[in-house]
Amino acid sequence: MSLKQNVEGQIKSAMIAKDKVRLTALRAIKSMILLEETKEGFSGTLSADDEMKLLTKAAKQRKDSADIYEKQGRADLLEVELAELAVIQEFLPKALTDEELTFAIQEIINVTGAAGPKDMGKVMGVASKQLAGKAEGKAISEKVKSLLNS
Structure with missing residues (x-):
């Protein structure tokens, strides 16, 4: 429907x-x-x-x-x-918890082969599409930035 x-x-x-x-x-x-x-x-x-x-x-x-x-x-x-x-x-999918978001973004980083902050755009492109509706863009961006900087 x-x-x-x-x-x-x-x-x-x-x-x-x-x-x-x-x-x-x-x-x-x-x-x-x-x-x-x-x-x-x-x-x-x-x-x-x-x-x-x-x-x-x-x-x-x-x-x-x-x-x-x-x-x-x-x-x-x-x-x-x-x-x-x-x-x-009620119509949106259940939002990801912080741990689920970290895991999903770590998987995306592994798949894209991102090595550092210079690859943020590559990761964000994939993450934004895969996690649309499940997490806010701001939260995705902050998590990607923190994972790529570590």
């Missing part, structure tokens, strides 16, 4: 349950999907990678907003953003 069909089914359930926060988050995901599908030059349906990128982008937007609201002391808005983030994360 595609993400769009899954979200549409979840929207119906949220409407029946009168869950406003969940409904808002699901409608935001559907909106992003529709915008992507109606983009100029797009034909067909979204691939799994495209869906993952959309969900990751939506989650990052919620996290950034939550950070801003927390700094401003806006607990009311912070609560809404975190609730929407939780809904979006």
